[in-house]
Amino acid sequence: MDELARQAYLARIGIRDDVERSPEGLAQLHLQHLRTVPFENLSLFLDEPVRLDEAGLLAKLVTRRRGGFCYEVNEAFARLLDALGFDVSLLSAEVFDGEAFGPAFDHLLLRVRFDEGDYLADVGFGDSFLLPLPLAGSISHQPDASYRLVEMHGQLVLERCKQAGHWRPQYRFTLAAHAIEAFAQRCAYHQHSPESHFTQKPLCSLARPDGRISLAGTRLILTLGADRLEQPIGDSATLRRSLGKHFGIDVDVAQAERLFAAGRALA
Secondary structure: OOHHHHHHHHHHOOOOOOOOOOHHHHHHHHHHHHHHOOEEOHHHHOOOOOOOOHHHHHHHHHHOOOOEOHHHHHHHHHHHHHHOOOEEEEEEEEEEOOOOEOOOOOEEEEEEEOOOOOEEEOOOOOOOOOOOEEOOOOOEEOOOOEEEEEEEOOEEEEEEEEEOOEEEEEEEEOOOOEOHHHHHHHHHHHHHOOOOHHHOOOEEEEEEOOEEEEEEOOEEEEEEOOEEEEEEOOOHHHHHHHHHHHHOOOOOHHHHHHHHHHHHHOO
């Protein structure tokens, strides 16, 4: 990533000053990314190809001010971190669906190395940790929930707790590094398979200082701590305004109509 692209990416996430190559600098970048770049799958319903090359990622996330799912936003974030001098690698995770863990490469996340210890970074899982997790750390108490990493059968399991004593797994992974090409098959599956949860309905989610705002099909959901406010979206014009107002995503009238129709059909 060249200097011009790096500066444009930093401006996209609201950072205009130099960032230290430190855990504190990583935390600043991580939180700002989650608050400015939505986790979304809208391309799947707009016949937009998902590109994982640098030019495609920058065009979508920076120039068009869109978001993406894990393969897009975490790969883009990894490229930004690398351009800033961080030591970063791509990891494969198996996502827990409530009953069992899925296949390898079902999720892409990041390992960032420092002399004082390594951290887990993930800006592409939707509702998850806001600040990077130390790989060798104890329980991390964050505004939305508490998180911990548990070693199990040679893998690390990310667990989340929103109620005292009630830990639930989110995904499991190893520390083996992979090239982005290793994720291509699962990325294609999530774009095209009717069995993928990403093809079920349009999704868009963004962390906010007071909680999280999400679009799920034709519903707008605001989560503030333990409170959940849900509002139906009655037409494509309202959906278009909601995407612009809450997520900074600009779609045209025809695209809004397609997203609204998909949300209703797959509800």
